[in-house]
Amino acid sequence: MATQLKNLSDFSTAGEIPSAAGYSFGIVVAEWNAEITNALYQGAYDSLIKYGAKPENIHSYGVPGSFELTTGAELLLKNKKLDAIITLGCVIQGETRHFDFICAAVANGVTNVAIKYSKPVIFGVLTTDNQQQAIDRAGGKHGNKGDEAAVTAIKMAKLNETLIG
Numbered sequence: 213m214a215t216q217l218k219n220l221s222d223f224s225t226a227g228e229i230p231s232a233a234g235y236s237f238g239i240v241v242a243e244w245n246a247e248i249t250n251a252l253y254q255g256a257y258d259s260l261i262k263y264g265a266k267p268e269n270i271h272s273y274g275v276p277g278s279f280e281l282t283t284g285a286e287l288l289l290k291n292k293k294l295d296a297i298i299t300l301g302c303v304i305q306g307e308t309r310h311f312d313f314i315c316a317a318v319a320n321g322v323t324n325v326a327i328k329y330s331k332p333v334i335f336g337v338l339t340t341d342n343q344q345q346a347i348d349r350a351g352g353k354h355g356n357k358g359d360e361a362a363v364t365a366i367k368m369a370k371l372n373e374t375l376i377g
């Protein structure tokens with residue numbers, strides 16, 4: 213598979229990354245699989261700071277599970293003036309089809325929230341077959357999905373600013 217040949221976070225060096233200095237960000241983190249989502253959060257937070265975001269402009273909140281990420285993003289955009297939201301979670305396949313319903317719900321949900329508020333809502337949710345695949349993508353051999361989500365948020369905030377004027 214292509215994934216096996218590269219660090220997925222190489223994505224974050226592709227193209228110019230704008231300064232995050234002028235933007236405010238929300239980060240919503242699922243508490244399920246906390247050892248993974250905490251690593252995703254650290255990657256996202258550190259990347260935002262690396263590219264110029266101010267700590268006081270990063271608003272972070274936890275939700276119980278990935279299914280609640282949609283509601284978290286909605287509440288943040290409804291109640292705070294933010295330029296982009298990053299949602300972070302880790303859904304690992306279990307014995308049942310619950311995995312399928314959660315993944316579909318959060319992917320569709322965050323998309324709908326982004327459209328509703330005309331604001332970027334970044335899908336930083338790992339959807340893996342097992343824990344090792346998650347570890348590999350939360351600071352392991354395939355990079356950190358949190359880093360990627362932060363860079364995406366910065367780029368989309370810049371695009372939104374450019375187009376809205």
Ligand SMILES: Nc1c(NC[C@H](O)[C@H](O)[C@H](O)CO)[nH]c(=O)[nH]c1=O
Pocket residue numbers: 242244245276277278279280301302303304305314
């Ligand atoms: N199994 C995982 C869950 N399950 C919990 C749901 O996200 C949700 O909180 C619950 O269904 C109540 O609404 N969540 C994850 O983030 N990751 C999982 O692997």
Ligand SMILES: CC(=O)[C@@H](O)COP(=O)(O)O
Pocket residue numbers: 303304305306307308309310311314
């Ligand atoms: C994704 C999930 O909800 C899953 O981890 C729960 O496990 P199971 O499908 O065995 O109930």
